[in-house]
Amino acid sequence: MTTVLPLNLQVRPITAADNPLIARVIRDVSAEFGLTADKGYTVSDPNLDRLFELYSEANSAYWIVEHEGRVVGGGGIAPLACSAPDICELQKMYFLPQVRGLGLARGLALQALDYARQQGFRRCYLETTASLTRAIKLYESLGFVLIDTAMGCTGHGDCEVRMLRTL
Template sequence: MHNIDLLLRPLSAADNPAIAGVIRDVSAEFGLTADRGYTVADPNLDHLYELYSQPDSAYWVVELDGYVVGGGGIAPLQCCTEAICELQKMYFLPVARGQGLARTLALKAMGFAREQGYQHCYLETTALLTRAIRLYEQLGFKHIDSAMGCTGHVDCEVRMLKTL
């Protein structure tokens, strides 16, 4: 097996098309597509750098041999007055899975969130993503009954919250 060169780094403007492609590819892989009844039109998907360049937000990509193969970020939970952030857009291509990258990125994101003064971290996902849910549980996220904020993730029936 050859040595792979993985790099976790902040998102740049030049990464916008690549990370949007990763998110679309992974969504399709898990059947999270419009033809299956999922709402996939995210107006920000092609402009993540601009979105995460806002204060109190950050996004990191995983680069493998010069190609973006995953990413994840943190941003304020919309329509919420409390000090709650949201772990967002955690997506990894198959080549980047099983190496602890999601855990590393989630821990980095939560560290950033603590530095920004957030007290809780919220996330939404779907029951199809069983490995992701297990990771979030291991990281201390607790399942909660109802959605928080106004994320627009109408298809995400799994909601979790962690005290930072």
């Protein structure tokens, strides 16, 4: 499904050609917020350059946000590895500054949660870091609650904020 939004914004499923483009967005946003190796963060996600392949797996989806044909963000959902089969994970929600504050993250998260329900998931997990205060507020407004311990095998040791929501 492709969604057309105001300001020449479009949300659509990821394609193979998007791999380097969304990887660049994720790296740029991470650097903007200081989530870099020199600040103690692990930035060598082995899947970052192959998101299309990763989200082509069963019960997984990733959506790209385009502005006038340029990739400016994205987000996805996938089963939570090493976890109960009814738990998914909201993943890799990143947006460039020019499209923040337009409700895209909220809309994309809701789309991902709807997709997760359709796939039969009953709970959704996510991890983030405390420095991303706007993201945490968004997730809380969507019904995610803080939990004390990590779930699954995400490989995100740097993400000290863990949240869960019933779908």
